[in-house]
Amino acid sequence: TPLHLAAQNGHKEAIEALLAAGAPIDAQTEKGNSSLHLAVQNGHKEAIEALLTAGARVDAIEEYKATPLHLAAQNGHKEAIEALLAAGASVDAREEDQWTPLHLAAQNGH
Numbered sequence: 001t002p003l004h005l006a007a008q009n010g011h012k013e014a015i016e017a018l019l020a021a022g023a024p025i026d027a028q029t030e031k032g033n034s035s036l037h038l039a040v041q042n043g044h045k046e047a048i049e050a051l052l053t054a055g056a057r058v059d060a061i062e063e064y065k066a067t068p069l070h071l072a073a074q075n076g077h078k079e080a081i082e083a084l085l086a087a088g089a090s091v092d093a094r095e096e097d098q099w100t101p102l103h104l105a106a107q108n109g110h
Helices: 002-008 012-020 035-041 045-053 068-075 078-086 101-107
Strands: none
Touching: 002 012, 002 035, 002 045, 012 045, 035 045, 035 068, 035 078, 045 078, 068 078, 068 101
């Protein structure tokens, strides 16, 4: 969706405009990624904050049951991790292999 593209590319103003126009904030891609997953995966702090402020589901899961916090930890995006934790993300969430965000951070040297 246009919101997914805006989030993936870190376009905060576009995210806000799309949400104001009624874009579904928690719509998922074919692989189950929400806009928040995409913003987090790419480390776009302002996009993440805009989505969280607008009420994006902080613990949404994608096809492998990873939450945005899993992706932030896996990719070492500290500011994304901080924003997600401040928004109440679960540190105990487990993806399909039963790994927590901490496991993924450690595996990837973060």
